[in-house]
Amino acid sequence: MIAEAGLALLWLAAALSLLQLVLGWAALRPGGEAMLRIVRPVAVAQGILVGLAFLTLIWLFLRTDLSVKLVAANSHSLKPWLYKFAGAWGNHEGSMLLWVTVLAVAGGAVALFERRLRQDTLIATLAAQAAIGLGFYAFLLFASNPFQRLTDIPDEGNGLNPLLQDPGLAFHPPTLYFGYVGISIAFSFAVGALVTRDVGPAFARAMRPWVLVAWIFLTLGITAGSYWAYYELGWGGWWFWDPVENASLMPWLAATALLHSVTVLATRAGLRAWTIMLAVVAFSMSMVGTFIVRSGLLTSVHAFAVDPLRGYFILGLLTLYIGGALVLFALRVRHVREGSPFEPVSREGALVANNLLLSVVLGLVFVGTLYPKLAEALGWSVSVGASYFNLVTAPLVILLVVVMALGPMLRWRSDRLKSVTGRAAAPVLLSALTLAALILWAPGIGPLPLLGLTVAPGVALASLMPLLGRNLRRTPLFTYGMVIAHLGIAVSLAGMAADSAFTQERLIALRPGQSTQVGGGFTVRFKAVQPVVGPNWTAVEAELEISRNGGAPFTLRPDARRFFQPPMDTSESSIQTLWDGQFYAALGQSDELGRWQFRLWWKPFVTLIWLGGVMIAFGGLLSLVGRLRRERRGRKIAKGKAKAVPDAVVESHA
C-alpha cells in the first residue's frame, strides 16, 4: 500500500506541474490576470506532494520493504539504519526522485517567499520551473519508477554499494543536489525575465538570494565530496577530475560567475545579456552533468546501473530545455537595453575579468571532460587525465585569484591605476617575501605549486583590505561575507599548493614488526594485523605505530574490507590530523610471503583545502543573511514613511 501511495503522490505532483504550466501560460495572455492568484498555491502544493512522495520512499527503505524492486535491489536488512536511510538516494531511481523533489520544493519556495519580482515575471518563472519538472516527472514515471513492485518477493536484498556506505556520503548527495538542482531557479528566473522582457536591477536583486542559496549548498557539497574521495578511495588525492566531479564543478564555476555578474546588474544595471546567459548555462551544466552520470556515457565511480534508453530520454529533455532557452535567448535578448557604461579599471572591470576567466576555466573543463567522446566520434582514441586539467586550469585559476584580490579594492565605474597600485602594495610585498623565503628554504618546488604558495598569502591579506579603515561594527554583514569567502579561496589555494609541493609519499610492502621512514621525520612501525568484523563486512586491520622525530607515537588502523552483500573489497584509509597536516595510511593486499602493501603519505597543510571550502560557503551564508536583513529593513523604512506622511499632514493642519 505504501509504495502505491508514493506512486499516487508522484502522479498527483506531475499533474499539478502540468496545471502550473498551463495556468502560468494562460495568466500571461491578455485577460488572464484572474489566474495569477492560483499559480502560487499550485506551485506550493506540488512541492509538498513530491516531498511526501520522497518521504514515502525513505520509509520503504527504513522498513526494508523487499516487495519494492528498488529496495530489494539496493538495500539489505543487516545494513545499519543510516545506510538504509541514505540508500533511498544511493541508486538511480531514488536519486532522480530526490532530483525532482529539490526542483519542485525550490519552485514551491519561490512561490511562497518571492515578493520582489514583478508579478508577470514571477508567473513566467514558475511556469518555466513547472515545464522543467514535467519532463523529469515523465522520466521518473515512464522510465525510472522508484515504487515498482516485485511479483516474487526475495528473502533478502542486494545491499548498497560499499563505497557509498560512509556517513559522509549519506549526506553528500542531498547537499550537492540542493545546489545542483536549486540552481534551476536561476534558469527559470532567466527564462521568465526573457519572456516578460524584465531584465533590470530589481530582477537581479530578486534573483541574487536564490542563486546564493544554491551556490552555498553546491560549495558545501563539492567540499564534502572532495573529502570523501580523499579518505574513501584510498589514493590520497582530493580531486581526480572524474567526469562526475567535473559535472559538479562546472555548475559551481557558472554559478560563481553568475553571483558576481548579478551584483553588477543589481548595482550598476550592467551585464544584462551576460547575466541571463550565465543563469541559463549554470543549470544547463547541472542537466548535462545529470545526463553524463545517468547515461553511462562516461565511466565513473558515480555511475549506477547503466541503461542507454534512459540516456536518450535525458538527452531529449536536454535538447528541449537547453535548446529552448538558447533560442529564446537569441531571439529576445537583443531587446534588452544595456546598462550604464564603465571604465576598464573599475570594480565592474574586475568583475568582468573574473567572469571571463571563470568562463574560460569552465570551457576548458567542459572540453576536457567531453573531448574523449569527441575524439571517439572522429575515430581517434584519447584519454584526458589530471595532467591536462591541472596544466590548463591552474595558471588561469591563479590569475583569477589575483583578480579576485584586486577587485574589491577598486571603485565602481572608474578608478585610477595609481591609487590601485598604492592599495595593492602591502599584499604584493607579502607575496614577494614569501617567494624569497620559499626559494631560500624550500628549493625544488615545481613552478605551479610555487606560484600558488607565493600568491596565497598576498591574496589572503588583500581579501582583508576591504575592512581596512571601516567601522567594523557598522560594516554590513554581506561585506564580511565577501571578505570571508575570498579569504577561504586563499586558504584553499594555500592547501592545494602545499599539498602538491610538500607531500611525502611512501609505497612499500612490509612484514609485521618491520619499520619504515616517511619524509617529514616520521617513523612507521607495522605492529600487527588482525581480523575485524563489522555489521555487514569483515576486514583485516593493520596496526601502525607512528612517531614524528622520536616524539609521542600515535596509532593508525587502516583496513582492507570485504563486504558480503554485494561482495566487494574496499580499502578504508586511516588518517591522523596534526596541526600542520595529515598523516594518511591505506592498506593494500598481502602476498604469500606475509608482506602487506601500504600506501603512506605525509600531507602538510592539506586540511586547509576543505577548511577554505567551508569558509567560502560560510561567507556565502553571511552575505545571504546580510542581504535579506538589509532588504527587510528597507521595507520597514518604506512602510514607516508611508505611515509618517499622513501624520505629518495632520500635524500641519493642527
Added chain:
Amino acid sequence: MRRLVLWVPLCAFILFLAVVAKALYFPAGTAVYSALIGQPMPEFSLPAAMPGRPGLSAQALRQGRPQIVNIFASWCLPCRTEARQLGELARRGLPVVGIAIRDRQEDLAAFLDAFGDPFSAIGADVDRRVQLNLGSVGVPETFIVDGRGIIRYQHIGPITDGDMPAIIAAYEAAQ
C-alpha cells in the same frame, strides 16, 4: 554582427548534442590500451635505477632486435607473481629490460634479491612521466618493442603461465 553572436551558444550546444548522440549510439569498449601500439617509442632517457648497471633510453630500444619492456615496482605485489615468468623469458634468451616506477634503490635491491633479476637494464621512472607517455596506466605492464623502436604489443597486469605463449609469439612476430 551582435545578432549572429547571440546564436553562438545554440550552435555550440548543437555540436555537443551531435557528439554525445553519436557516443551514446555507438558505445565503446572500456579497457584502456595504449594508443601507441604500432607507433615509435616516445623519446626518453631514464637514469639507472641500480648503481653500476645501465639505465634505459628510447635510443637503447632501437638496437636492431626486439626487447621486452617490463614496467614494475618493488612496492607492487602483483609484480612479484610475474617474476618467475620474466625469469623464464630471460632464460630463453629474450632480452628483458625494466622501468621501475616511483621506487627507491634499497627497496629495489631487496626486491631483486628476493624475487630474481631478469633485467639487463633498469631505468628509474621516479615521477611516472615515461610510464604515462607510454600510455600505461598501472603496474605491472609489459610492452614488446621491435628492433626499430616501434611498440608492437602491450600486456596489462602480471604475466601468468597462460600468457607466456602469446608473449613469446608476439616477440617472434616483432623480429
